[in-house]
Amino acid sequence: MNHQKPAAPVLGGGGFLRLRLDFSYDGGPFSGWALQPGLRTVQGVLEEAIELVVRRAVRVTVAGRTDAGVHARGQVVHLDLTESEWLALPRGHELDPAAAMLRRLRGALNRALGDLHGAVEVHDIALAPVGFDARFSALWRRYSYRIADGPALWDPLARYFTLWHKNPLDVELLNQGASQLLGLQNFLSFCKPREGATTIRELQRFEFTRGDDGVIVATVQADAFCHNMVRALVGSAIYVGEGTVEPGWLHERLLLQKRDAKSVLAAPHPLVLEEVAYPSDDELLARAEQTRALRKH
Numbered sequence: 150m151n152h153q154k155p156a157a158p159v160l161g162g163g164g165f166l167r168l169r170l171d172f173s174y175d176g177g178p179f180s181g182w183a184l185q186p187g188l189r190t191v192q193g194v195l196e197e198a199i200e201l202v203v204r205r206a207v208r209v210t211v212a213g214r215t216d217a218g219v220h221a222r223g224q225v226v227h228l229d230l231t232e233s234e235w236l237a238l239p240r241g242h243e244l245d246p247a248a249a250m251l252r253r254l255r256g257a258l259n260r261a262l263g264d265l266h267g268a269v270e271v272h273d274i275a276l277a278p279v280g281f282d283a284r285f286s287a288l289w290r291r292y293s294y295r296i297a298d299g300p301a302l303w304d305p306l307a308r309y310f311t312l313w314h315k316n317p318l319d320v321e322l323l324n325q326g327a328s329q330l331l332g333l334q335n336f337l338s339f340c341k342p343r344e345g346a347t348t349i350r351e352l353q354r355f356e357f358t359r360g361d362d363g364v365i366v367a368t369v370q371a372d373a374f375c376h377n378m379v380r381a382l383v384g385s386a387i388y389v390g391e392g393t394v395e396p397g398w399l400h401e402r403l404l405l406q407k408r409d410a411k412s413v414l415a416a417p418h419p420l421v422l423e424e425v426a427y428p429s430d431d432e433l434l435a436r437a438e439q440t441r442a443l444r445k446h
Contacts, residue, residue: 164231164232165229165230165231166229166230166231166232166234166235166276167227167228167229167276167277167281168227168228168229168230168251168254168274168275168276168277169225169226169227169273169274169275169276169277169281169283170209170225170226170227170228170258170271170273170274171223171224171225171271171272171273171274171275172195172221172224172225172226172269172270172271172272173220173221173222173223173224173269173270173272174191174220174221174224174268174269174270175220175267175268175269176191176215176216176217176218176219176220176221176417176418177218177220177268177309177418178265178268179191179194179217179218179268180217181214181215181216181217181218181219182211182214182215182216183214184196191215191221191269192209192211194262194265194269195209195226195262195269196208196209197261198258198261198262199228199258199261201261202254202257202258202261203230203234203237203238205234207228207229207230208228209226209227209228209283210226210227210228210282210283210284211224211225211226211283211284212224212225212226212283212284212287212290212425213284213287213290213373213374213422213425214376215420215422216377216380216417216420217417218416218417218418218420219417219418219420219421219422220310220418220420220421220422221421221422222421222422222423222424223291223422223423223424223425224422224425225283225287225425226283227277227281227282227283235250238250238253238254239253239254239257247276251274251275251276252274254274255271255272255273255274258271258274259271278430278433279430279433279434280430280433280434280435280437281427281430281433281437282433282437283425285436285437285438285440285441286427286428286433286434286436286437286440287372287373287425287426287427287436287440288372288426288427288428288436289353289370289371289372289373289425289426290370290371290372290373290374290422290424290425290426291354291368291369291370291422291423291424291425291426292368292369292370292374292379292420292421292422292423293366293367293368293369293420293421293423294312294366294367294369294379294383294415294419294420294421295307295310295311295312295364295365295366295367295419296311296312296314296318296364296365296366296367296383296387296419297311297312297313297314297363297364297365298314298316298317298318298365298390299314299315299316299317300313300315301363302362302363302364307364309418310418310419310421311364311419312415312416312418312419314387316391317391318357318365318387318390318391319390319391319392320357320358320359320365320390322389322390322392322396323357323365323367323386323387323389323390324356324357325389325396326386326389326390326396326397326398326399326400327355327356327357327382327386327399328355328356329396329397329399329400329403330352330355330382330399330400330403331352331353331354331355332351332352333349333350333351334349334350334351334352334403335348335349335403335406336348336349336350336352336375336378336403337406337407337408338381338402338403338405338406338407338408338412339377339378339381339382339385339402339403339412340375340376340377340378340381340408341375341376341377341408342375342376343375343376346375347375348375350371350372350373350374350375350378351371351372352369352370352371353370353371353372354368354369354370355367355368355369355370355382355386356368357386357390367383367386369382369383373440377414379420380414380415380416380417380420381412381413381414381415383415383420384413384414384415385398385399385402385412385413386399387415388413
């Protein structure tokens with residue numbers, strides 16, 4: 150039998166090997182993505198699981214932070230291992246040792262996350278191409294938000310990921326208002342700004358559709374989002390959809406560039422990070438460098 154030794158892949162800066170993890174989670178049991186002392190967070194439990202497997206504290210870099218209660222179906226992180234840590238991963242005698250090691254690593258991480266009863270699931274682990282950065286290489290992030298506008302649509306089985314809204318919403322009005330926010334804009338009126346960070350974003354999609362089940366689904370896509378931006382956009386659009394304000398009110402709010410008593414946040418539990426998109430492998434590094442140059446956050 151050929152006991153093939155896995156050749157170590159090319160190491161990146163600092164002598165580390167970069168891995169990409171694709172995973173999903175139910176945000177309900179967590180106090181958001183980011184580490185917080187004394188609180189259970191998605192980052193915290195994921196890094197604890199990685200530490201159990203590689204026997205070292207490892208910090209991950211995420212494509213997009215999520216608030217408390219927000220879910221993810223297509224979240225991405227990267228992490229860096231040393232060559233010795235890579236070679237120490239469990240492996241068998243498959244013809245493709247690297248693929249086998251990554252498959253076993255995924256299994257080990259999911260077992261380490263097992264006490265969460267499926268709240269976090271790692272779907273794929275891959276060797277990251279040169280220049281890959283889960284955060285800065287991303288082209289865009291896409292979120293969805295479900296709204297059941299009326300008691301007839303309130304499904305108890307879907308209540309943990311659907312907003313129950315009492316008043317009927319007009320999808321045409323929602324889209325009239327949402328379309329006026331598209332493009333490269335300063336979204337200060339719809340963000341909780343962080344010190345030293347920009348609130349300029351390119352909103353690429355903001356649209357509402359009513360499905361066959363009667364539930365409205367909002368799709369929100371941008372190159373990146375500042376803190377609370379998606380929930381603020383949806384929460385403000387709901388005023389338009391129920392006829393409380395005119396569609397142009399959203400654009401007026403945008404131009405105001407000010408957070409005030411009229412700045413509202415939709416509930417977090419219907420919000421799902423659906424997908425993060427990246428350029429081709431040969432454009433990853435250039436994209437990361439461009440993003441860093443344009444935005445500090």
